[in-house]
Amino acid sequence: MSPAIIILLSIALLLLGIVGWLFVRMRRTEKVRKELEGRFMELETRNNTLQLQTLESRLNPHLFKNILNSIQSHAYQTYFAMDKLSNVLDYILYESQNRYVSPREEIDFALNLIEINKIKLSPLFSISVKKKIDETDGLYEQKILAPLISIDLIENAFKHADLQSADAFISIVIEFKDGIFTLIVHNKISGKSAFLKENSGIGATTLDQRLKILYNQCYKLERYAEDEVYVAQLKINLLEHKNKMLTA
Incomplete structure (x- = not known):
């Protein structure tokens, strides 16, 4: 399991x-x-x-x-x-068995996962979730995005965020436009956080390997800490990936 x-x-x-x-x-x-x-x-x-x-x-x-x-x-x-958790479990048990899902399905999963993680946060904790989606994009409903590709970045933000500082925060931006899926996560981290060690954690390594195998040169993943803020940015050019698959 x-x-x-x-x-x-x-x-x-x-x-x-x-x-x-x-x-x-x-x-x-x-x-x-x-x-x-x-x-x-x-x-x-x-x-x-x-x-x-x-x-x-x-x-x-x-x-x-x-x-x-x-x-x-x-x-x-x-x-x-509980309703959000039910949706997440259905996605993991069924949709994640497929090699690809649609961007819409993965984005819905990511939003449900965020809502579940909010349970452990104080009502006063600052969290911002922004969604910029072009639902008219032709690839939005196509099975072209790897399932669970967003779980590592989101889970790590909630796991390692500094919940004690008065200026603690988590910021998540999910975008899909022109065939490009983008996930940007910022969070305040503590000095003892494992995030200060570059590319630490099994999840980070697994994500890197999946991206290299599935998307080769059609993605960009950046992780870095700056001024006690951890930043993770994932961008996958699904349009370019699809064109390469068609010409392969």
Whole structure:
């Protein structure tokens, strides 16, 4: 089983655990809410103003409602992430078995992968995702792009980003225009990050090998660290690659 599938299965188990925990908490919260409503009605019936004021001082109804809203919000985010995870797993289990997929399919996979990784980020963390796609491009729906070609650059950004610094960030740009697929990733890194070692990691080596075998001279991959910011840029000229395949 590949490391990517192991990672995604681990995320799936984690999300299932979170869903279960949220469900139990919401059931308990609903039970407490009903008990409190019953107590309020009993106190009002008996016109026991003193006890009612004491209970209100211990539990503000507005605060209680806000807590419920917060729990519901987290539950929605979890279900949203589970939907994205399902799409990613389908892509890895089925589409990745093909030698090529369409740029549209790989870009959809990349966007779903980004949404899943956002779960481990603080709401205050700065992340920017920009998509510049020409859907009228004739190659956009053609099976010409290697599957999972974007996973290494995206996963590494989330894995090695400096999450503690006040100016930490991740920036991802996905482009497809004139038959050229481009993925540009920036992220703030810590001084201990493995990214400071050039071309470190099995994933980086595997990506380089795949690109050389599949696209030969039709791609450009750059990785470098500058001013505590790691930059990874991948550009694949799919139009040139297709023309070479036709004339080969």
